[in-house]
Amino acid sequence: MTFGFTSPTSLTTATGGASRHGRLLEPDEWTAAGIPLLRSPREVVSGLHSRHGPAPSTAVIAVLDPEERLVASASFVQRSASADGWEYRNALLSRLRRILPHDLRRRTPVRTAVLLYCRDSDERWTEEDGAWMWGLRDACTLHGLRCGAYITLTRGGWQVLGEGRGGRHPGSDSRPERLGGTTGEVTPLTPLTLRTGGGAAEALRRTAAR
Numbered sequence: 001m002t003f004g005f006t007s008p009t010s011l012t013t014a015t016g017g018a019s020r021h022g023r024l025l026e027p028d029e030w031t032a033a034g035i036p037l038l039r040s041p042r043e044v045v046s047g048l049h050s051r052h053g054p055a056p057s058t059a060v061i062a063v064l065d066p067e068e069r070l071v072a073s074a075s076f077v078q079r080s081a082s083a084d085g086w087e088y089r090n091a092l093l094s095r096l097r098r099i100l101p102h103d104l105r106r107r108t109p110v111r112t113a114v115l116l117y118c119r120d121s122d123e124r125w126t127e128e129d130g131a132w133m134w135g136l137r138d139a140c141t142l143h144g145l146r147c148g149a150y151i152t153l154t155r156g157g158w159q160v161l162g163e164g165r166g167g168r169h170p171g172s173d174s175r176p177e178r179l180g181g182t183t184g185e186v187t188p189l190t191p192l193t194l195r196t197g198g199g200a201a202e203a204l205r206r207t208a209a210r
Contacts, residue, residue, distance in 0.1 A: 023085030024130030053176035056120035085134030103144030
């Protein structure tokens with residue numbers, strides 16, 4: 001399932017400030033940045049959807065190790081629709097700092113951050129997506145991480161922007177499925193809820209021991 005990039009003209013006025021300040025990335029800029037490809041995007045998307053059950057306006061920031069295993073993740077509701085990459089960068093960086101020690105001492109980033117954003121619209125690229133891309137890239141730089149994929153979750157399904165890869169399930173209106181080996185249903189998110197995934201607690205213990 002592939003998607004194209006189309007920027008709706010209706011967003012031009014609302015996000016003009018972000019465009020003037022350059023705090024968004026156009027699709028060609030994102031593609032040229034050499035964002036590493038996910039080996040198993042469907043597994044990543046399904047896992048994050050099961051853990052966080054995102055509803056529209058929910059962002060899920062996740063950190064993966066070199067083997068693409070989930071290290072930590074957090075979800076939150078972004079109520080502002082300013083499409084300003086600086087604001088989104090601050091929101092992402094705040095969550096990263098809560099769930100994971102930074103890697104700024106490393107010469108080369110080892111872990112990769114990916115962003116899943118659920119929105120109640122179609123799959124076409126918008127300037128809001130461009131602002132999230134800018135925010136993700138900048139937050140990764142400030143936290144010592146590699147900037148990874150930006151994934152949208154819409155009514156039509158999910159897509160990895162800039163790669164042409166996607167699927168019809170899950171979508172923005174899908175019910176979260178239980179993770180393998182777990183029981184019980186996923187608790188619905190509340191605004192600014194943080195959830196950690198993978199080995200976040202273990203990573204924090206290892207850092208504290210050093």
